[in-house]
Amino acid sequence: MNNFTAHPENPAQIPAAVGVLGGGRMGAGIAHAFLASGATVVVVERDGDAAEAARGRVADVLKKSAERGTSTEPLETLSARFSVSTDYSAFTPCGLVVEAVPEDWDLKVAALTAVEDRLDADAWLATNTSSLSVSGLSDNLRRPERFLGLHFFNPVPASLLVEVVLAKSTCAELAGAACSWVEALGKTPVVVNDAPGFASSRLGVAIALEAIRMVEQGVASAEDIDAAMVLGYKFPVGPLKLTDIVGLDVRLGIAEYLSSTLGERFSPPQLLRDMVERGELGRKSGKGFYSWS
Known part of the structure; x- marks a missing residue:
């Protein structure tokens, strides 16, 4: 069973452990959003240099959030729940992994299938694609019903919107859970059926x-x-x-x-x-x- 926890300031449930594949500007923002909402977060990158760069980006976002007074927890507490890795096996404890690699079809297919191989059967998987077919990506997965799009917007900390993109095979349980996650992040979910470019x-x-x-x-x-x-x-x-x-x-x-x-x-x-x-x-x-x- 997936382990869920509720942030004390928000009754909506989020996965207790969240993974983010790709620690660029968007991935770092997504990691920050889940950290700020009470989750433990791991970012996985392709190599050691990229992982350390991702660590720096997330640390910078956390620091700025603390300076603005928008964090509900001390910086040290948030930082203690964050880690980086170059090993996909770091995703195994996660109830949700969000893929945030560049907008290249073959790269996303390879990344998503590799992540799925490391996840428990009851974990959820999402792509942050801004335009590629979520249904097409799901065709490459063994558990397509546990997959959907979570399209975050840049910069993630300031954006109030997340598109929840439903693939043809996304199960109703995941569609509802995803909306609750987005609300737990302090953002508004907009549900869109998969179509080129979404909305x-x-x-x-x-x-x-x-x-x-x-x-x-x-x-x-x-x-x-x-x-x-x-x-x-x-x-x-x-x-x-x-x-x-x-x-x-x-x-x-x-x-x-x-x-x-x-x-x-x-x-x-x-x-x-x-x-x-x-x-x-x-x-x-x-x-x-x-x-x-």
Whole structure:
């Protein structure tokens, strides 16, 4: 049986032990969210250097949370429940593992099948994909009914939304449990049936691609396009700055996938392709539509 615990400040149940595969910016944010909600968390990375980098990212998020006064527990207590590893067997005690590796189909399939082999039969498995078919990924698993999508948003600590993406085989028990986990994290679950781009990526990418076309055509500057959406439509951040935050290479990959599944309306602008080719990936490279130096 899965072992569950309830955070004292929130009656919704979360798994007592949670694993995160991949400790990049998104994985670190997911790890922090579950730590802050009372779980013990292990992050598994591909090698020792990546694992230590993941440890540093999570430690940084925990420290910032403590400085802002948003943590309900001392930093030392949170840190004591966190560990990193390069061994998938570290996931064996976990009631839930969230995969957060890059948006590459073959990489995700290999990662998910390797994780499933280390889990108990009653553990749950989730992918943080922002666009790939959750049902298609589930076809590669031995227990597809125990698998779904948990699409977190960047930055995870500040975001209030998680898309709960149901594959064709996701069981009703998992669908309900996932919504309670998201609520325990202090976020709002939005339940979406599996479809290309789900709800958020499909709409968000459509707006971002049109904004990029407007820059490409000289309609307005990136700053003015973003200002129009922030001031006119109450977006918290403009679509071009958000593209920088997400990563232009990530946006390009999602657009190419949506174009292949939904048609030419999602075809990436040449400007986006050119910027990625030049290494202008946004915040992580220091330059995108904005300078991040």
